Amino acid sequence: MKKSGTKSTEKIESILITQPRPSSEKSPFYELERKYGVKLDFQPLISIVPISGKDFRKQKINIARFTGVIFTSRNAIDHFFRTCEENKVTVSQDTKYFCITEAVALYLQKFILYRKRKVFYGSDGTNKSLFDVMNKHKENLSFLYVCSENQQDSHIVNWLKDNECDFELAFMYRSQSNDVKQTVGDKNFDVICFFTPSGIKSWFNNFPKFKQNGVVVGTFGDNTKAEAQKSGLTPGIIAPKPKSPSMITALDHFLAAQSKND
Structure with missing residues (x-):
């Protein structure tokens, strides 16, 4: 995993979703790609x-x-x-x-x-x-x-x-934990979205020297957020919330705010 110098004020281009790729082309994730011109990678961290x-x-x-x-x-x-x-x-x-x-x-x-x-x-x-x-x-x-x-x-x-x-x-x-060192290790991501505490543990099993360095971290659920913080990460996208019940809606709100800053 290369170090990223991305800052939250820079344009978001690449997002890692640590879940399997949706089978339906109608998935709201793909709508986010079209809406904001971002590239989403999908890689489950756990089996x-x-x-x-x-x-x-x-x-x-x-x-x-x-x-x-x-x-x-x-x-x-x-x-x-x-x-x-x-x-x-x-x-x-x-x-x-x-x-x-x-x-x-x-x-x-x-x-x-x-x-x-x-x-x-x-x-x-x-x-x-x-x-x-x-x-x-x-x-x-x-x-x-x-x-x-x-x-x-x-x-x-x-x-x-x-x-x-x-x-x-x-x-x-x-x-x-899944071994993802070869599939994602040579890529830069501006945003990484985690959905479970096990996913965060798997990430650090794969990349023990990982530093956030401006990468925006998304977390779903109280326990995932707590595990992220325990691992030295600072979540910048947090779900669920009343106006962001899913990671998709949280990403949508985040990307919309980023677009206004461009």
Whole structure:
């Protein structure tokens, strides 16, 4: 990775999105390219490895007993229903689902009949807004927090403990760093957008000597922002926020502001 001398007042030309390239040409990311004349590169920094149904059973978790399920990503949803299918678990139609964002909540439509009375999400994508929703139901529910074996949200775990909730952590997948030294190591980026704490850890596994040096860092989620700051980075694009519920809208607002400065 070459050092970049880009400053926030200079024209943004190259942006790295640390996720897979969208399959649809109608993706809003491509609209950003056309709208602002920028070049977007896509490179996932982590791979998700499923924990088999057989290995999950070693955790001795009875999925059917839980009346509330917590999801912080689409990966968690995918692997929850995969694990249920592999273990022939029937999920009750009365199960309530608590999601970190509306986008994650809407993804449930792939697996269930979506009803607002059983699908809940925070108003602005923050942990606090998720906790506000969970707080209204915690007395009557037992929570299953579906998460990665090597990446749990400590704020969620601590909230469940502090509120004396009946809960278990269900490890249904794990993340591993991708080797991206050859694919992105010789490129300069004006903006790098991170979506998970694991992604930031993977970045520094690949580029341990990386210095921000004026590169604009984008982060999605409280924990990704915290990991960025822990790693010595200063986020300049932060989502979700009330007016920027996604990284796409946050980038749009950022690039619009940059265009006014040109």
